[in-house]
Amino acid sequence: MTPLLDVRGLTKHYAGPHGRVLHALEDVSFTVAAGEALGVVGESGCGKSTLGKSLLRLVEPTAGEVLFEGEDVLPLSRRAMAAKRRDMQMVFQDPFGSLNPRHSVGTIVGEPLAIHGMPGGKARVAELLDQVGLPADAAGRYPHEFSGGQRQRVAIARALALGPKLLVADEPVSALDVSIQSQIINLIGDLRRAYGLAMIFISHDLSVIRHVSDRIAVMYLGRIVEIGPAAQVFEAPAHPYTRALLSAVPRRPGAAQPRERIILHGDLPDPSSPPPGCAFHGRCPAAMPRCSVEPPELVSRHVAETGGTAIAACHLHEHADAPALEPA
């Protein structure tokens, strides 16, 4: 079956400092099935937002293909792409920055309907506000009259206005108070179930990602270094970076035993002069000589412990006892 979204070799280069090329996104491939939630995690600057925006062509990718229901959206004309955005919508981290302060909430939520000449207007807006848990009189008020959590509800209502099939949510709860985050996570979950919405959920918060995702992609310096079912990535991480990332998460409040910690040294390398070989080799506790020379490919391999298949880009992973399967 054709996946809803099939991303192949997606690459985005920006002009970097001193005339260098900044490799924000490098050869990223993955699929998302209809109704599925893919979580994307990684450290600041690893390319998560660039990935989200590239899929919707809010930035223009340098290379690759983005097949939505089998059709590559990258060559589409502006007009054809605008029509496609009915099916692909995005919600951002900063609910204030993404809402026009001079427009009423009713106008903001109804705008996509107006642009696409969809009928319904006011009634549809009222329905959307109700679905995201805002009072009906919210339509006549302005963004600054709302709290951060409520503004995020407005942004979600707007994204849902056209009934998309895919929602890209870029850190949708990161700017919210802890006691508000769970409200928005629940809302997104409810809407997904109600509409069979597929989602790409971007976050640096691993506990949130674990909670909302069916599968998880871990990014490092513009590349996916591991991808797999959420439970497997969390319980049997295959890539040394995934392991370090998971071990660095502060302990769950109340958890009895402190776990073994992997403290990494050094910072994320510079994407405008990516290190040769595996980009992680400078911080990797398991690095071998070939890691600084040869870039590892994403390879899938059977994991005896879990009976699942782990897909990771690491020379250790290729060289583990079990026989390597076909490249991903």
Add this chain to the structure above:
Amino acid sequence: MTPALEIEGLTLAVGGRKLVEDVSITVAPGEMVGLVGESGCGKSITALSVMRLLPSPPVRVLSGAVRVGGADVLAMAPEALRAMRGDRVGMIFQEPMTSLNPVFTVGDQIAEALEIHRGLSRRQALARAAELLALVGLPAPIEQLGRYPHQMSGGQRQRVMIAMALACEPKLLIADEPTTALDVTVQAQILALIDRLRREMDMGCLLITHDLGVVAEVCDRAAVMYAGRIVEEAAVGDLFAHPRHRYTRALIDTAPASNPPGTRLPSIAGMVPPPGAREHGCAFAPRCPAALPVCRTTTPALLGDAGHRAACWNPAPAEAAA
């Protein structure tokens, strides 16, 4: 033993609005105490009042006392205050970029404190600055001395801030969200570093954060703030295993990590009231599933023993948290 820090009954206000009410916190030498709470609850202004760095007006101290190593900070003369700030108390500010001076090199900024407070020569001060940068885990510390803040990553700048705060071997470190802007892997490095240093230097530490996980990881004790007041205070293990205040309890229960993946999270209705809109009684009452009539009329006192206190009319039953 004299505590490294004692805040007693501190109430801060702007005009008629109380921002922080009746806050008391004690930090013993070598102890790491967490101050947790959501945005706007008053963590930073509590910390800034210890350094007397609050803009006054508008912010006034209505009542209370602040003592650092037994000395009354609110009554200090300017000279003594300056000595305390750079020397006895180190502070890591919430915004590293606003507290590092963009036009001076990192080396200049660390060395300056050492020249002023420790009377070191320029050369000695720079040598010590390099040691400090090595201590906080920056590679090639001598080269780093010549760099400007904007030439460093967020994690590196945060480490420079820590080096500056520790330059004069303070007896008290106040760290306001020292890792919030950082990635988890860098956060783990920095927390491990602060934890090691406070033990080695027997330095009291007040760690401000909105992240319960961070508190669970490194603190001995913690105080939970809600809407300007401390609502619960206990040893960290006890606090998370047996939270008494309904707000603490709800925060723990609502965390995604406390729940099976994919399930609906128990959520806290409503939102945090801003300073002008706090009602009578317990500020959490409008959101609290267990509120009693008295909760809406009378502010609950922080009750219990020295080990565990909570300000709640209807505390959560003593069962282990999920």
